[in-house]
Amino acid sequence: MVGTPVLFIAIPLMAAFLIPLLGMIWKELVRIVPGLVLTYLLILAINLLNHVLVHGPIVEVIAGWVPPIGINLVFNAFSGFLVTLMIFLGLLVWVYSYRFKRNVDYEPALKYFLMLMMLITGSVGIVLTGDIFNMFVFIEITSISAYGLTAFYKGRNSAEASFKYVMMGSIASTFLLLAIMIIYAQLGTLNMADIASKIHLMDPKLKIVSYIFFVVALGIEAEIFPLNGWAPDAYAEAPGPVGAAFAGIVVKAAVYAIIRYTYTIFDLSGSFSFLILIGMITLIIAETAAIRQEKLKRMLAYSSIGQMGLVLVAFGFGTKEGVFAALFLMLNHAIIKSLLFFSGSYLTYNSTEKKISEVNGMSKYLPITSLLFALGAFAIVGLPPFAGFWSKLAVLTAAADSNMILIMVLVLMVSVVELVYYLRVVNRVYFFKKEAAVKPQKPTFNGLIVMLVLGAIILLIGFYPDAVTGMLHKATNSLMDKGQYIQNVLSLK
Template sequence: MTPHLGAVLTPLPFLIPMIAAALTLFAGRRPRLQRFLTLGALVSVVIVCAVLVYLTDRFGTIAVQVGGWGPTEPGMGPLGITLVVDRLSALMLVVSSIVLLAVVFYAIGQGIRDGDERQPVSIFLPTYLVLSAGVCNAFLAGDLFNLFVGFEVLLTASFVLLTLGASKERVRAGISYVMVSMVSSLIFLFGLALVYAATGTLNMAEVALRLDDVTEGTRTAIFAVLLVAFGIKAAVFPLSTWLPDSYPTAPAPVTAVFAGLLTKVGVYAIIRAHTLLFPGGQMDRILLVAALLTMLVGILGAIAQNDIKRLLSFTLVSHIGYMVFGIALSSALGMSGAIYYVAHHIIVQTTLFLVVGLIERQAGASTLRRLGGLAAASPLLAFVFVVPALNLGGIPPFSGFIGKVALLEAGGESGSVLAWILVAGSVVTSLLTLYVVARVWTKAFWRARADAPEGELSAAAPSVLLADLDDDVTFADRDDVGRMPIGMVVPTMALIAVGLALTVFAGPIFAYSERTAAEVINRDEYIAAVVGEYR
């Protein structure tokens, strides 16, 4: 009964939002119905994903052959679309579904209205649901081509969301984002061609078996091509320069979900390639160097920023380095630390970008040159910023500290010179992250508004025209500055609570991460679940 239940539930995280997207598109003239369908669909996805976490942890990996496409000959693996849920994909699904639900609740609370000339939001919710389906499809994909399809669904939906409103800045950022994503997709497609030429299949379990018979040079070349494609998605240095210019121009909910989830899809793909397809650590030294540069270049870029959105975008890049660090150590502790840190970072980074939306709503700007006195003006806003900010900085006992300690311990256990350099780089990056968030606190929240260089141009002067402002200044010219809708505050507080839960229940959650790491490093269970019954 339980395996059958798992097989029934596995396609639902993809199917539910896709069906809901079609229904909300038809309900474009009925915004209340759109919102009801969207919230109902995403709540259902959260429930399904939570059940999948239980099933995979209790009973093992679940593999579903969509349409019943089994092997055509004895001894062959399955054909067609394979969906696989193990502990890793189940964890990514449940964390992502929680974030997707919170962000869309926030977006609805922000007052998205159908018919606004600058915000054609009748397409926002359907597109958001398509994005949700693409994220879930990427985590469920059991073959490389289906993973490619998931990436393309993400690209299509994210371009629409990124350019919502069609302002000059958003269109320019959207074009840059699409061009980079298309290059990544072409490289990925080239990698698929190499994989198929070498193995005759794109099913990841089959590829994992057949690559053992491929020469080492060919395997390394294929791995390098896929790492470049996934590295662009994950924003690993030097493939990360596109991100800080693309994300900050979008509306706050869009920026939040992009920052929290889209790069983690790339990290997830790197984990799969590194452990399932190409075990053995052929590229570990390169990944370690890339992790160090990602940490340091990202955080140094954050120090130089005055706009909070751009600052957080650079910290996003920087902390991808921690995840790559854990992956590249090729150890159980390193992988468990990376997996825990991925879950932590999805929640915390999303929360911080939602807080920036609240700052814009409260003060009319997100640039530090125009902010001040927010702690006195809104103690609640100060609270919702300082908790995830300290978590991002790794202050004990928050989950960021727990994840970083695990990664540092794994680096110390490795014992190599390069690993110790990464340990030092991780500590420096963590300290600089604290400096960055403390700088935001002191300038935006602690000092008086009158002491800000351009404080008089913020909420106190709502008549200022956007054309009169510098390019790097975000200013909301609206009449609701100073009011934070309850629909925006509640999901932000909910994500803060989830982030704190990662701390309060760090023991069982990290134990789950350890089981997950052991499962992905020992790929036998994954392969057996997909192709074992055919061999």
């Protein structure tokens, strides 16, 4: 073993406190250090994931107190897979935005990189922790960095978007605390595994109230339908790479939390159908809203919300196939949506309105970026032979296995809607005449590298899905085996 899970939190926090000091020595360090930290964490994550896939989960105790007394971190196949994915994306976001704000003042750059690193750390913490109050703390870290990043471009619109996000986020925190309070007042413990083993003792009425509070609170972060009013604005107003970080990292962490509560902690019988219901509503509303958007980033944001709805539907099947499909979808969505955000922000780089009509004819000026955007669009819609095809196929087979034909039909119908609005943009990029007013912006070298890497991964998964399915199956098994999780954590002495 090369390290332990606590380093995923301790090292970035240490670096965050150090960066202001390092910046006084040499200003470039502010940009370099987060990258070094993320690179180290990626190596650590891959090593630990390999270890875990062979030897079983690692449960790390903090401050020397075994669960349920102290806080613990759990690195198993499921959380390890998500952590690796998040840190990988975080590193790509860092590479993409390395030269970001290069020519402006030093202080905004310092704050940007600090907030970005904390956004990633908070999300990783949400996934790793085995304690419900600790998860609350990490959700706070994530959301406060997210508010700051949303309002990074100081203007009327971004301030409004950030304010909306702050209001919803604060309500989410309140609900989360209320839910935690009910659980503690009943069971006298905050440890997830301990709660899971005692949840049957709880008063059913209080159990339902606390589950609903958890879902409401996490649903705000996970962009579930009635709670996602902040999302399109935040995506549209935040800097381009931050949109990718939101879609790829923050939302994934929130979905993880909902799944952890539904699958492991609570034992409510109707919760799976509830997930299908809210997922389906989110999917349909978001995709139909996406088709009416005029701004590119808002369209991508609604598409991202819709995909999260589909992930929840797949988790709601409650079967192994369903969980596998959901995980595959999460992986694909993280990679493809990041590519779309990265390339999309270059397609509309110099326009003030960021309208879809302004991407007309960009393929002549930005051939590689346009090609990659088209690749992302085809992949996310689910056209073979790209990555998205396999995950959509997995969702449909899982639905068929659970005899949910209506869900299958609805998902296919929504996919057609998705196809329409993505192909509309691709059509504009390739076959329309460029508007004279819009000046194309060549991507930076870093940006190009990141987009090419993501494109290559999409093709790799598309042509050779077995590269990831083995790991996804192991992650699925580790999520489904609730008894094993409880035993791993509580057997520590």
